[in-house]
Amino acid sequence: MKKLHIYLMLTGVMMLWGFNVSILKTLVENVSPVTMTSLRIFSAGICVFIILYFLHILRKPTKKEWKYIIAGSLLNVVGHHYFLSVGLTETSATNGALVLGMGPLLTAIMTLIFLRQKPSFIRLTGFILGSIGVSITVLSGSEGLAGLAIGDIHVFLSILVQAGSFIIISKAAKSIDPRLLTGYMLLLGSILLFIIGLLTEPSGLSEFFTISWELWILFFISAIFGTAVGHMLYNYAIGQTGPAEAAIFINLNTFFALLGTSLFLNEKITSSHLIGLVFIISGVIMGSGALEEIKNKSKWKKNVPLAK
Known part of the structure; x- marks a missing residue:
């Protein structure tokens, strides 16, 4: 029952992150991406600490925990968001989404290497099915698959450092609550990103404070729900299930992102998207361990003698 609760929570997080893509797309069209990202993450960090105060875990x-916080900030916040924001300006959306779809499989590989956790055949099949589903979903778009660009390398680096951060979060969860870890990571990472933004986007801060009130609303929705609540819950799930099991749900992010663009940006969802969704859901059920859990419960019930 506890695992089901975690699975539903991760699905909800993916919906938040998927819908957040439409908001971010709107924001980066109006303000400098690195500066906006640093301020959004900083606002999210403040929000997390307010929540932690009321949860009495502050x-x-x-x-030793500061080492995890610094490493997690550099990888999960600074490295991931910087490489992603730069990479998506240098490659097509199709290429970028395909490379991001490799995230769960890459996390599984790193989990095997660093945590010595070998996935079962069913779970490995789930990771592969999920990757196929992401590929079908993305390639059904109108842009097509362009040749390899430098942006693809930057996007790959973004998921590489993110996968590394999931390993760190998993190890840190043994001594520090992942939600508390999230708050410190967001604050420290946002400050470092802000410094990078000042160096790479000199006019970014001034133009940020000229945006309309509608964009300010979108900014805080993204900061509070997409970043603060989303990352708190996701990092908590890593501590409960492990990095590989939690990462498989990231495949759902692709579909929810498409659903969000359809609802909010009037983009079209095709039958190919739905076929991709079938593969993604199948991959999540198998890769998360849910299918194995159902099979084990069925075997247990068969072996339990009926009361006379």
Whole structure:
């Protein structure tokens, strides 16, 4: 029952992140991406600490925990968001989405290498099916698959450092609540991103404060729900299920992103998108371990003698 709760929570997070894509697309068309990202993540960090205060889990980290926080900030916040924002300006949306779709499989590989957790045949099949589903969903778009660009390398680096951060979060969860870890990571990472933004986007801060009130609303919706709540819940799930199992749900992000663009940006969903969704859902059920859990429960019920 607890696993089902985590699975439903991860699905909800993917819906938040998927719909957040439409908001971010609108924001980056009006303001400098790195500066906007740093301020959005900083706002999310403040929001997380407010939530932590009311949850009564706010405390100072130990010296050992600071190592996890610094490493997680550099990988999950600075590295991932910087490479992603730069990469998506240098490659097609199709290429970018396809490379991002490799994230769960890459996380599974890194989990095997660093945590010595070998996925079963069913789970490995789930990761592959999920990747196929993402490919079908993305390639059904109108842009087509362009040749390899430098942006593809940057996007790949973004998921590489993110996968590495999931390993760190999994290890850190043994001593520090992942939600508390999230708050410190967001604040520290946003400050470092802001410094990078000042160097690479000199006019980014001034233009940010000239946006309309409608964009400010979108900014805070993205910061509070997409980043603060989304990352708190996702990192908590990593601590409960492990990095590979949580990462497989990222495949759902692609479909929810398409659904969001259809609802909010009037883009069309085709039959190919739905076929891709079938593969994605199949991959999630198998890759998360849900199918194995159902099979194990069925075997257990068969072996339990009926009461006379």
